[in-house]
Amino acid sequence: MSEFPFYVKQGINHITDIQGFDHMLFIVSLCAVYKVSQWRNVLVLITAFTIGHSVTLALTALNVIKVNRELVELLIPVTILFTCVYNIIKPEKSKKLISVNYFFALFFGLIHGMGFSNFFKAMMMGISDNIIVPLLAFNLGIEIGQLMIIAVFTVVLFAFTGILKVRHRDWVLFVSGVGAGLAAELIIKGLA
Amino acid sequence: MKAKIILFLGLMLATTGLMAHPIKMTTSKISYDKKTGELVLLINFFIDDFGAHLGKIYHQRNVNLENSGDTEKSMVNAYVSRKVLLKLNHKASLLKLSALNKIDENVVQATFRLPCKNLSDLKLLEVSNALLFDAFPEQVNVLHFDLPAKIESSVYQFTPSESYKAITLSN
Numbered sequence: 216m217s218e219f220p221f222y223v224k225q226g227i228n229h230i231t232d233i234q235g236f237d238h239m240l241f242i243v244s245l246c247a248v249y250k251v252s253q254w255r256n257v258l259v260l261i262t263a264f265t266i267g268h269s270v271t272l273a274l275t276a277l278n279v280i281k282v283n284r285e286l287v288e289l290l291i292p293v294t295i296l297f298t299c300v301y302n303i304i305k306p307e308k309s310k311k312l313i314s315v316n317y318f319f320a321l322f323f324g325l326i327h328g329m330g331f332s333n334f335f336k337a338m339m340m341g342i343s344d345n346i347i348v349p350l351l352a353f354n355l356g357i358e359i360g361q362l363m364i365i366a367v368f369t370v371v372l373f374a375f376t377g378i379l380k381v382r383h384r385d386w387v388l389f390v391s392g393v394g395a396g397l398a399a400e401l402i403i404k405g406l407a
Numbered sequence: 408m409k410a411k412i413i414l415f416l417g418l419m420l421a422t423t424g425l426m427a428h429p430i431k432m433t434t435s436k437i438s439y440d441k442k443t444g445e446l447v448l449l450i451n452f453f454i455d456d457f458g459a460h461l462g463k464i465y466h467q468r469n470v471n472l473e474n475s476g477d478t479e480k481s482m483v484n485a486y487v488s489r490k491v492l493l494k495l496n497h498k499a500s501l502l503k504l505s506a507l508n509k510i511d512e513n514v515v516q517a518t519f520r521l522p523c524k525n526l527s528d529l530k531l532l533e534v535s536n537a538l539l540f541d542a543f544p545e546q547v548n549v550l551h552f553d554l555p556a557k558i559e560s561s562v563y564q565f566t567p568s569e570s571y572k573a574i575t576l577s578n
Contacts, residue, residue: 221562234545284513337430340451341510342551 222338222349226356229334231363237291237401238327240394242364244298245320247390250383251373260320261361267324268331269354275332276339276350285405287329292401294323299395302387331357431456431543435536438553439526446495446526448502448519450487450538455513460542461486472515475507483507483517487538494533495523526555532574536565 230238245264249257274280298319305315335353339346375381435450458470461482472479484504493500506518523529539546548565550572552558557577565572 218561221564334430337432337453338434338549340434340514341449341516342434342436342451 218349219352222352223356223359225334225338226353226358227360227363228356229331229353230357230360236397237295238330239364240397241291241295241298241323241327242361243368243390244295244302244394245316246365246368247299247387247394248302248316251369251377254369257365257369260316261365263317263320264324264327265358265361267321268328268357271325271328272331272335272354272357273328273350275329276335276346282329282332284333287326287333289402289405290326291330292398292405294319294326295398296395296402298323299391299398302391303395431539431546433538433546433548434551435548436551436553437532439523439555440520443520444522444524446493446521446523448491448493448521450491450517450519451510452515452517452538453513454509454515456539456542457515460539464541472507473509475509475515480504480507487517487519490537490540492533492535493521494531495521495529496531497533529576532576533571534563534565534574535571537567537570538565540567540570 229235233239242261242264245260246257249260271280271282275282298316301315301319331353335350338353339349343349372386376383376386430453433450433452435448438447438449439445440447452472454472458472461472461479462468462470464486465482467478467482470479470482472483475483484502487504488502491502493502500521502519502521504517505520506516508516508518510516534550536548536550538548544567546567550563550565552561552563552574554576558574560574563572563574
């Protein structure tokens with residue numbers, strides 16, 4: 216495989232890897248509060264997340280900023296827990312929730328970008344001086360992976376709320392409860 | 408009450424054995440040194456994982472890859488020679504460690520050199536890379552090529568289910 220498709224594939228695999236599910240869980244947690252009809256909001260949200268993680272992925276990969284790998288790995292589940300708890304405690308019809316979610320997506324995206332860069336740098340360590348093309352390809356792969364996750368999530372959301380007629384608030388509570396539980400477990404493991 | 412039950416069920420489902428993103432990877436590069444007529448194989452390892460594994464299999468308590476001595480070099484040479492096999496035109500080559508240096512935080516780079524007087528004679532390179540597959544089931548090894556010869560691909564990935572590649576070179 217030539218370099219570009221190799222790194223696109225690595226980006227997709229990294230974010231959709233079920234064994235290392237932290238980034239996927241964050242995206243799901245962010246999207247949990249939206250209904251199928253709010254797909255435009257989800258697009259804005261994902262754009263905010265993309266801007267956030269692209270900035271720190273590039274800055275870290277290019278060694279403009281240095282990050283503590285273990286601290287970042289610990290902060291990632293904290294972002295998930297925070298998002299899930301906010302989903303749970305906020306009233307259902309809060310317009311503020313939507314805009315706060317954009318902020319979470321952008322700000323927490325910065326932290327996830329550092330997490331992506333840990334993996335990217337691991338692939339590139341001491342191998343190549345020219346990392347621009349691999350970096351672009353890897354980031355593209357992450358975007359494709361994100362869209363795949365959202366597509367699957369939307370289908371599941373539609374199945375539960377559209378076909379099985381589960382109340383949207385119950386759906387939010389359930390997804391956020393799972394997210395919070397998993398994130399708490401990751402934080403405990405990270406601190407151990 | 409119903410909301411609490413749903414939330415509780417969600418939290419209960421979350422008590423699984425899933426992990427955060429593990430990075431179990433080595434990266435390698437094969438290049439050619441015209442001056443010495445040798446293929447140069449660089450392999451980068453994460454110091455924590457590799458050191459712990461070497462200690463385990465060679466029964467050593469303190470494997471210091473941050474500042475490697477003769478003991479560490481000999482362990483690395485023995486381990487890599489067992490796990491990485493290179494065949495040049497169907498002929499197996501013996502890997503010999505020429506350097507072992509820390510190059511980044513938690514990254515150690517091992518350099519191996521193989522005689523290859525005339526690169527244009529090299530038509531087939533067979534690589535078997537099983538580094539750390541005996542330590543981590545999720546281990547992935549990435550191999551980059553930086554050769555003047557034409558090669559069908561510049562990056563290869565080795566996994567426990569696919570640890571061998573036959574690579575054709577042309578001039």
